[in-house]
Amino acid sequence: MREGPCDEVLDEATLDPTLAQEVAREPGGEGIRRCFACGTCTAGCPVRRFNANFNPRRIIRMVLLGLREQVLKEPFVWLCATCFTCQERCPQGVMISDLMRAIKNMAVRQGNMPEGIPLQVNLLKEKGTLYPLDEFDNKKRAKSGLPAMPGSHDDVGPLLGELAGLESKGKAGE
Amino acid sequence: MDRTYALFLGCTIPARARNYEQSVRAVAARLGITLVEVPEFACCGFPIAAADHRVSEALAARNLSIAEERGLPICSLCSSCTSSLTEVSRHLEEDPAELEEINKRLARIGRRYRGPVRVRHFVRILWEEVGLDRIREAVTRPLTGLRLAAHYGCHFIKPSWVYEGFDSVEDPRTLDDLIRASGATAVDYTRKKQCCGGSVLVADERTAMEIARDKLVELKSLQADALVVVCPFCGVMFDSQQKKIEKTFEETFDLPVLYMTQVLGLAMGMGEKELGLGTHAVKTKAVMEKIEGAKGAA
Numbered sequence: 001m002r003e004g005p006c007d008e009v010l011d012e013a014t015l016d017p018t019l020a021q022e023v024a025r026e027p028g029g030e031g032i033r034r035c036f037a038c039g040t041c042t043a044g045c046p047v048r049r050f051n052a053n054f055n056p057r058r059i060i061r062m063v064l065l066g067l068r069e070q071v072l073k074e075p076f077v078w079l080c081a082t083c084f085t086c087q088e089r090c091p092q093g094v095m096i097s098d099l100m101r102a103i104k105n106m107a108v109r110q111g112n113m114p115e116g117i118p119l120q121v122n123l124l125k126e127k128g129t130l131y132p133l134d135e136f137d138n139k140k141r142a143k144s145g146l147p148a149m150p151g152s153h154d155d156v157g158p159l160l161g162e163l164a165g166l167e168s169k170g171k172a173g174e
Numbered sequence: 175m176d177r178t179y180a181l182f183l184g185c186t187i188p189a190r191a192r193n194y195e196q197s198v199r200a201v202a203a204r205l206g207i208t209l210v211e212v213p214e215f216a217c218c219g220f221p222i223a224a225a226d227h228r229v230s231e232a233l234a235a236r237n238l239s240i241a242e243e244r245g246l247p248i249c250s251l252c253s254s255c256t257s258s259l260t261e262v263s264r265h266l267e268e269d270p271a272e273l274e275e276i277n278k279r280l281a282r283i284g285r286r287y288r289g290p291v292r293v294r295h296f297v298r299i300l301w302e303e304v305g306l307d308r309i310r311e312a313v314t315r316p317l318t319g320l321r322l323a324a325h326y327g328c329h330f331i332k333p334s335w336v337y338e339g340f341d342s343v344e345d346p347r348t349l350d351d352l353i354r355a356s357g358a359t360a361v362d363y364t365r366k367k368q369c370c371g372g373s374v375l376v377a378d379e380r381t382a383m384e385i386a387r388d389k390l391v392e393l394k395s396l397q398a399d400a401l402v403v404v405c406p407f408c409g410v411m412f413d414s415q416q417k418k419i420e421k422t423f424e425e426t427f428d429l430p431v432l433y434m435t436q437v438l439g440l441a442m443g444m445g446e447k448e449l450g451l452g453t454h455a456v457k458t459k460a461v462m463e464k465i466e467g468a469k470g471a472a
Contacts, residue, residue, distance in 0.1 A: 027227050046369045050384040078224075078377035081385070083369040084332035088343045097333070104224045116376040117225050124233075128216040131189035144192045144450060146199075149183070153216040155283040159232045163225060 015066035023063050026105060028098025035060045035094050041086035047079050054079035056086055056096055063103070072107045078114050080104075111167060118166045125160045128153030177303060179249030179294070180241045181209040182259065184218055184406075187251055190414075191406035193450025197435035198251055198296055200448050204312060204439075205304050209249060214240050218250075220258035231272070232279040234262035239280060239287035247292035249299060253405035257329035260293040261336045295330060297404045297434050301348045302340055309355045314443040316357025319468045320461065322437060323361040323398040324349035325389070327408045328369050343367075349402060352434055356441035361398045365389045370403075372411040383419050386411050390419065390427045400430040400461050402437055409433065413455045430458045440465060 023029040041056040048054050053076045062071050071077070080100040087097040107113060123130055129152060133141075138148040187195050202209050219233030237259060241248045250256040266273040267290040277286055294302075300309065326349060331341045341348045346367065350360040371385030390412070393401060403409050413431035420426055431454065439449045451458045 046371075046385055047374060047381060050388070051378065051381040075377065079374060079381060081328070081369050081371065081373040082223075083328040083373070085328075085367075085369075088332060088334060101223055101227060105227055108225050113225070114376050117222075120221050121225055124217055124222060130185040130217065130221060133189060137189060141188065141192065144196055144453075145448075146188075146192060146195055147211055149188050150213050153214070156216045156233065156236070158282040159236060159279055160222075160229055161282070162229050163222070166225065 010065065010067075016068040017066050019066045019068045019071065020064050022106065023099070023102055026102035028095055029102035031092070031094045032060060032063060032099060034092040035064070035090075036092060037061060038091060040089050040091060041096050044085045044089055046083060046085065047081050051079060056080070056100070059103070060094070060096070060099070071103060072110055073112050075112075075114070077103050077107065108166070113168050115168045118168050121160060121163050121166050125157045125163075126152070128156030177206060177299070178208040178210060178246060179299070180212045180215075180244055180246040182212070182215050182218070182237065182241075182248045182250040182255060182293075184215075184250065184252045184255040185221075186406040186410070191409055191433075193453045194251060194406060194409060194433040194435065196448065196450040197433055197439045197444075200444055201300075201435045201439050201442070202296070204442055204444075205300070205308065207249075207299065207304070210244070210246060212240060212244065218252075218255035218258045219262065220254045223258070228275070228279075230258070231262050231265070232276055234258050235266065235276045235280060235287045236283070236285060238263055238266075238289065238291045238293075239285045241291050242287060242289065247294065249294055249296050251296050252407070253295060253327050253329035254407060256293060256295040256298075257333070257336065259291075261333065263290050263293055264336045266290070295404065297330070297348065297352070298340060300434075300438070301352060306351055306355050309352065309438065313355065313357060313441045315441055315465070317437070317441050317465055317468075318357050320358040320464055321361050321397065321399045322353045322356075322358045322402050322432075323363055323393050323396070323400070324353055324366060325370065325401050325403045325408055325412070326367060327403065327405045328373075330404050349404065349434060353402060353437065356437050358437065358441075361393070361396055363392050363396055363398075365392050370405075370408040370411040372407040375411075380422075382411070383415065383422055386415065387419050387423055387425075390416070390429055391425075393429055394427050398429065399464060400432045400437075400458075402432050402434050404434050416456050428456060430454065430456050430461050432458065432461070 219230035223230040374382040
């Protein structure tokens with residue numbers, strides 16, 4: 001995402017008004033139209049302090065304007081730490097962290113996500129946990145005086161059916 | 175009040191934060207909190223919320239239904255697990271249509287959830303239910319002179335709508351109170367509420383490390399003896415990644431990272447081994463020397 005003055009004028013014909021409607025239908029996206037662009041979110045954002053590519057106010061504005069391609073394809077939304085600082089402070093009650101999640105969910109449906117996401121999903125499908133424990137782990141647990149735990153859970157996979165065949169196009173987040 | 179909870183460990187703690195688990199179990203036993211083993215618990219759903227919100231809710235609800243079957247509230251140790259389970263419990267309590275949708279999914283694995291199930295972070299239980307007075311009474315070796323900085327992280331107190339505002343988001347005190355109850359000094363600092371950066375690792379490692387570094391820089395200038403955390407992600411970010419952060423930015427911090435329960439365990443006279451203090455990436459020796467030195471001088 002570019003910072004500072006921009007001499008490119010948006011071409012109205014390329015704006016997609018259905019984007020905001022779509023985001024508003026996602027769980028967490030409902031309040032997006034209440035944003036009056038005060039910038040409280042961006043001012044307090046810990047990610048923004050170190051990486052100018054992430055700017056929640058700008059992302060919200062891009063959605064409202066209908067910049068579909070940029071919002072759903074470019075990787076910046078994945079920089080959100082889900083720390084809830086902006087959400088807690090928004091004077092308009094926009095659930096900004098939930099909104100960022102809604103945008104990520106929409107991007108995932110188009111195959112745009114960091115490569116770590118499908119890796120995690122596949123691990124959960126197979127094992128039901130992100131850190132499957134083997135015999136060696138349980139030996140270490142025993143040594144620390146901790147009870148043994150099952151290595152995996154086979155009844156988690158069926159709950160991940162909606163994410164079948166998830167694959168990253170390897171664009172977002174890199 | 176009966177303090178019996180189903181213990182929710184999540185994915186990270188059993189594999190990567192056994193020292194945290196050890197210290198929780200030891201402190202719980204000392205304070206009369208019964209933690210019941212529930213081997214069926216699996217992923218809390220948090221890690222895949224970014225991929226699909228409803229799938230993540232279904233994973234959380236699976237765990238909630240297991241606790242419900244046992245008739246027990248949940249005690250979780252990871253802040254992100256706590257927020258995921260608490261939020262879904264609250265959401266499904268308030269939204270019958272969503273509950274129905276989630277139950278359709280749970281039917282695939284022969285489960286059904288009615289709710290609500292109460293979910294509490296272990297440290298919230300200590301502060302809210304056990305209370306500072308009882309904790310102070312249990313202290314046998316006050317950590318006088320030790321300067322500890324509380325790191326609240328994000329999901330221990332946020333989103334506030336799911337946590338009934340048990341602590342203030344903008345001016346939190348839970349961990350500072352507990353640090354003082356241990357006899358140590360709670361270091362006040364400007365970046366106290368700042369995120370550890372851990373959630374950004376998946377998208378941009380450099381940014382994640384810059385966020386963590388920022389806090390380490392301030393705490394070094396304030397000469398804190400240790401950073402105190404209540405979440406394994408924060409623990410991994412500040413302890414396991416600290417060497418990498420030092421290398422990347424060519425700085426030395428050497429700041430030990432302790433779990434709140436290790437601090438309380440030490441104040442209750444428990445040993446290093448019992449609290450898993452020998453397993454940290456950043457050595458905790460300086461902290462121990464300071465505690466033992468204070469005892470020797472007294």
